[in-house]
Amino acid sequence: MNSANVATPFGRRAVTYAQLARQFASENINTEQSIDKWKLFRRICEARTVLGISDRSLAVLNALLSFYPKTELCEENGLIVFPSNEQLSLRAHGMSEQTLRRHLAALVDAGLILRKDSPNGKRYARKSRSGSISDAFGFSLSPLITRADEFEQIAETLAEERLQLQRLREKVSLCRRDIVKLIELLSENVDFERLEVLQGRYRVITSTIDRKTKAPQLSLILENLSEIRSDIAKLLENQLEIQKISVNAYQNERLIQSSESESYFENYDAVEKPNAQTSAVSPSREQRQASSPTSTTANPAEDRYDLQTVLKACPEIALYGPNGAVRSWIDLKTAANVVKTILSISQSAFEEAEKEIGPQATYTIIACILERSEHISSAGGYLRSLIKKKNSGNFSVRPMLMALLRSRMAGKSSTVPFLC
Template structure:
């Protein structure tokens, strides 16, 4: 690739370079996002591994997304799976809309250049549809993680309710049967149905304390508790984050105010991945929840940062890390360290955003 790039005529470069360093996230981020979104896309782990092998054949800096590797090369990178399996996985990826096959007359994969016209014919596996849908897939991944978090919460709630029922009646067959059902993988709808059918008083959920959040709003006692997940409660439950976001305050800290335009200017990498225009604080937080799984931040780590820093400050931290994530060996571990771990003492997302803004101004 280095030789070809050094000797090819300038006219052959018909479009701007695409690169994991500027336009596209790195391969491991793409694969991690696909794994999280797999339930929505209908992708198996084996097919994702084959797609990972295809992505590994793309040059870091390129002006196309076409894989020219032979089936033999892909088979080798997939630890010896059969050629037939490669073809079957390619067909699945095409059917889902993540890949386009461009076959040459002899079924070989190659590029044919026309130096006079400055054009090229590329025959191979074109992964452009995957990169075009990456924003959509990232949103799916975030949705799956949020749903799984809610399922885990509800399963714990069901267990607590069943335990309360068994404490009153140890021979309650319905409660014992629910314990057996919980051994299986349950959907959100199934969990909701189980909670609906339980003839016990709802288990009370403790409101989370978010004193450090810049988005918190003082509520009176009549406003009830802030509970994020609830079912068939007679109390009025209000989502603290949504209520706070309605006011759409400026991005502020006690020392250094940060506006949304300043955030967008300091973190253009994060802004580029947004499906819609970022105009409100709600947009900032929602987009951060989409970005987090893309760069390797787990739902648990994000929620822990949310609890400690508040909704907005946790979100802006994700935005900032997105700007230089390619320089971090383990993004998830780094995020946990600065938000809730050993380096969290004195950490200020506002200062980090300001340094990035200065770097952007210096670069321009």
């Protein structure tokens, strides 16, 4: 440690331990070491956030480096630059003198340059008789050489973090896309309550994502989203197994068929429009229930239907879905909420229907009511009457739906039988 090389700032500026430590460190420069000043400057720009300097301060540093005559920073060529504030301001894009001084102080505090002030605070150089600079007063660039390895390491670390963050964002985006599309596929076969649970978990997790989300938070979010995607994949796998079993059962027992479904729809028509011919050919629903200990509506298989069947039988409901389309049961719920207001169905009747007969059945019934709205005087009262009939086992959604579908396919929507 050579105390003769210690320089204190001019004027009222006080010297600090940090400044002394940087001055002592700058004495250990390898005289043979040289670094490209512009490559080093790019590394400093990459490490700007860690070093705690602004882009305006970097503009001043760029101006200082432009006053260094050589491209390579080297102790042999001297490391002091001594531009006047006027010239420095011109190369710093016309920065005002007050702003220039503030950013020079910021560069000194960040340990990127050192002050070597003259007795009167001016910046100048003395030349020897041979024309070489013997002594100079201004700003020393020696910390750039002594901290070059540090800048390189910081820049590489930040580059790796940026790459890791980019990869995490890509994985999160792919996972979100998978979940949305798989839920849309799953909505056709899985009950609405289970879908709402999955979507609720998805919304809670994704609501915390923004542009400033860091890598640790993204890692946790990706883990939670992957868990949701795995749960959805298991449900879809179960659905595929169920479909395989159903297909195999149909193939193995294709000769043992029952006309129950067809007769059921006929009986539905017979109840609504009884006549002598149908009474003689097909028994009424009351007669079937009296002769059979189990009601036809008691069998869950007879009340199954998918979303596509609903949309084919009741195409008008699609106009009230998101963007004028219904692609899932969730979209059908949105459309049903709009239609119930149009049909003057009270919220209490809507909630009672969801509770008593289930969400999917409620939305399907509202779609059917919309198709026949011109023939129904009170949609809310009609919905409540269907709830009572459903609870007593005298009503099933599927026959109503299939009657609308058969009538639409036959082009006779005006004669669709309906419970009133």
